[in-house]
Amino acid sequence: MTIHLPEARLSQLSVLASNAGYESVEEFVSDHLVALAEQQNPADLEPMSEEEMQASLEMIDRGMEDIAAGRYYTLEEARRRSLAKLREKQG
Secondary structure (H helix, E strand, C coil): CCCCCCCCCCCHHHHHHHHHCCCHHHHHHHHHHHHHHHHCCCHHHCCCCCHHHHHHHHHHHHHHHHHCCCCCCCCHHHHHHHHHHHHHHHH
16 A cells, blocks of 8 residues: 655654654554554444443543542653554554
8 A cells, every 4th residue: 555645744754653662654654544443433332321421430530530649641651552552452
């Protein structure tokens, strides 16, 4: 497959790839395309039960409490951790 990108966009992707620990833009884009392809279509999701909704809200509350207490990752660290998990899953 060949993807044609404007030079400015390729430069942006190069910086993002490097910051995320990738050796090439191709590897970076490939991982993201695989993740995108594996995402579930929101139209295919069934409505949440009351129990699932309550559990989800509790998880959000715990996350907000962690943030308020200073327990959180920077966006860059969260990206690195997510990409590492994606690579492990694919590996």
